[in-house]
Amino acid sequence: xxxxxxxxxxxxxxxxxxxxxxxxxxxxxxxxxxxxxxxxxxxxxxxxxxxxxxxxxxxxxxxxxxxxxxxxxxxxxxxxxxxxxxxxxxxxxxxxxxxxxxxxxxxxxxxxxxxxxxxx
Numbered sequence: 001x002x003x004x005x006x007x008x009x010x011x012x013x014x015x016x017x018x019x020x021x022x023x024x025x026x027x028x029x030x031x032x033x034x035x036x037x038x039x040x041x042x043x044x045x046x047x048x049x050x051x052x053x054x055x056x057x058x059x060x061x062x063x064x065x066x067x068x069x070x071x072x073x074x075x076x077x078x079x080x081x082x083x084x085x086x087x088x089x090x091x092x093x094x095x096x097x098x099x100x101x102x103x104x105x106x107x108x109x110x111x112x113x114x115x116x117x118x119x120x
Contacts, residue, residue: 002029003117006047008040008066009033009055009082018053020110025110044073051100051117056083056090067097079114082108090096 005022007015007030015033022028032047034040035064037060040052052070054063068080080100083090086104094102101116 002027003051004029004031004047005113006031006040006043006049006052007033008035008037008052008058008063010035010053010058011116012056013070014105021108022110022113023056025114028110034046035059037069040066041069041073044070044077048074049077051113053082053113054099055081055114056081056085056102064093064097066096067099073105078117080113 005028007018010016019030019033022030030070031049032043034043036058050095054066056063062083070079071077081090081094081099081102082105084105091102101120103116
């Protein structure tokens with residue numbers, strides 16, 4: 001059974017590209033998208049994803065805060081943070097937020113998502 005994914009980013013173009021990229025892998029299935037942390041929280045119960053991939057910088061709650069809030073709402077949910085900016089601090093901040101990992105948007109791939117999810 002594939003890992004189900006909720007993509008969260010305020011850029012519609014990125015959501016479409018990420019969906020197309022990730023759905024090339026049969027082990028991953030994008031079940032929905034959201035344009036903000038608040039929308040993701042509202043959609044979480046109905047979508048019941050295994051994974052949420054969150055942009056670090058979004059209006060309202062950014063990805064680090066959103067990771068904490070989503071995981072509090074669904075403790076089995078795993079999160080991965082992404083950003084157009086590959087700051088070296090983001091990986092450590094992602095771990096502090098309880099995320100499975102951080103991936104720079106330019107490096108986003110099905111393999112990178114699977115690798116983040118395979119880490120303990």
